[in-house]
Amino acid sequence: MATTQVVLATNNPKKLIELRRVVAAAVREGSAPDIEVLGLADVAPYPEPAETESTFEGNALIKARACAERTGLPALADDSGIEVDVLNNMPGVRSARWAGAPTDAEANNALLLRQIDDVPAEQRGARFVCAMAFVVPDHGEQVIRGTMDGHVLTSPRGAGGFGYDPLFQPVGEQRSLAELSAEEKDAISHRGQAVRAIVPLVVAALSGGDLPGSKES
Template sequence: MAEVLLASRNGKKLAEMERILSPLVPGVRVLGLDDVVAYAEPVEDQPDFAGNALLKARAGLAATGLPSLADDSGLCVDALNGMPGVLSARWAGPAKSDDANNALLLSQLSDVPDERRGAHFTCAVAVCHPDGRELVVEGRMDGRIIRETRGSGGFGYDVLFAAVEHPDLTTAELDPEAKDAISHRGRALRDIAPRVAELLGGS
């Protein structure tokens, strides 16, 4: 059975990625960071999502010898000149609290009118193969930031983000399949999954 490492221990992210990868890469066993011997994870110090994704995928490959996938994603808010961007997970500080990040973002946008609350999520997914091949793809989901948190699904800024495809619902209010269909991560994974299958010798 082919094995691939997904360099993450975020349970919700692993579940989201596995839902999309599994039907596209049949027979593959996807391992998370908690399924392999612990190794020193790199500091995500690159200026863009693609750089951080590659950093993590390369580290996973070096530590395990397995084909390794990693992603980096974040929220880019028009009124904040594209921030938080690569700082999304630690926008309110190094403790990486979703609640604190959301509260800070709402505060920063409190005086921004609805028509200027545009934003998008970006996700870069990188795969590194033991034979030296590397690939990075990016996906994007456009929408806007609402004025209060809503919903219990998803993670991160989902409770504040309404995608253009579902303007009356936050992505935290969508069921997993509806979110996967439009999400930045879903789009990036659907793009890269057939290529992962090729790397693993599948069809």
């Protein structure tokens, strides 16, 4: 069975591991050709584009377009973050840099907890959002959104995952995302949903087809 290469436009090693795992599972379930997911460390270096858009979809497309243009390969990129109801859906696209640059997950989590310290549990609703963009040179582009609802805990729990995972308890769960196994997280996560939805489009495009317009899942 032939192997086709796709570049994931990220320098985040944990995100790359997660994406490779979810893509591999989706390919197995769909009996599709193998897809080798490369990271930016596997291709010639290029300047990372500024994420200047106000939406997850816009920033995901910026990254995927730049990667496809620079490498000549089909490119996947995601932009993801947490939206907190009482913060008017912030941090949103600023999630990775909420406490300032460079990215510091512990500082981001600590700042978020301070900002909603006096908010009761029933008002701590939030959601994780992932916009996954796929761009094929000369064959179009696609963006799919995945979401996972839940609420923000009062303190971190668990040692797994990354980013805001220790603070987030998904709807229907008694554990934080950081307390779930990798497989459990993949089954319900915003990123898992987006990747599973986009894999059939990746397979179709790599078989010679063009991509349709944007779509939400």
